[in-house]
Amino acid sequence: MTIPFLSKVKLMKLSLYNIIIPYKKYLILYNTLWDSVVMCFRSDMTKWGIDDKLHLSLSNIDHRLVNTLKENKIILDDDINERNMVKNILEETNNVNDVLEFTIIPSLACNFSCWYCYENHNNKEHISQPEIKHIVLALEKIIKNKPEITTFKISFFGGEPLLFFKSVVVPLIEDIKKAQFNSSVFGAWLR
Numbered sequence: 001m002t003i004p005f006l007s008k009v010k011l012m013k014l015s016l017y018n019i020i021i022p023y024k025k026y027l028i029l030y031n032t033l034w035d036s037v038v039m040c041f042r043s044d045m046t047k048w049g050i051d052d053k054l055h056l057s058l059s060n061i062d063h064r065l066v067n068t069l070k071e072n073k074i075i076l077d078d079d080i081n082e083r084n085m086v087k088n089i090l091e092e093t094n095n096v097n098d099v100l101e102f103t104i105i106p107s108l109a110c111n112f113s114c115w116y117c118y119e120n121h122n123n124k125e126h127i128s129q130p131e132i133k134h135i136v137l138a139l140e141k142i143i144k145n146k147p148e149i150t151t152f153k154i155s156f157f158g159g160e161p162l163l164f165f166k167s168v169v170v171p172l173i174e175d176i177k178k179a180q181f182n183s184s185v186f187g188a189w190l191r
């Protein structure tokens with residue numbers, strides 16, 4: 001269904017990289033590409049007319065909300081190709097050859113239940129000892145084949161990485177002595 005109004009105005013569309021999280025009478029719109037967040041009333045969302053190509057009818061939305069959505073890149077002009085933008089960012093990143101950043105997720109398990117979390121935490125699996133060896137071997141191989149790397153960073157992410165501190169994080173740290181470590185944790189292991 002095409003909305004007639006749309007032919008008279010510049011078309012806008014929703015970003016491909018939005019995650020929409022319902023919260024009480026609100027919707028939290030998080031854009032994973034630009035790390036931006038907008039919170040709006042659900043009732044505003046129901047006013048949005050969206051056609052079969054995800055074009056938006058913005059006629060019913062407060063212009064301040066439209067501007068906020070634009071500024072945070074939750075919505076964007078129809079002629080913008082986000083996939084090409086991501087490809088360009090990746091190419092630029094890949095051309096920076098002297099830094100290797102590696103993110104390891106010991107497990108998706110977590111003993112918190114943040115209201116905004118999209119993980120269900122039912123999966124208690126974690127990286128096994130043989131997998132630790134594989135990771136170390138893979139990193140060694142990458143570093144050996146890329147002598148231009150001067151900075152090597154490992155981040156731990158989750159879930160709550162400290163739940164598997166002794167069984168996963170410590171062995172990895174011990175095996176990769178030269179890395180700079182950076183961990184996203186909430187101290188939950190200490191509870």
Ligand code: SF4
Pocket residue numbers: 110111112113114116117118119158159160186
């Ligand atoms: S700490 Fe992270 S993984 Fe755990 S519930 Fe909160 S957001 Fe989810």
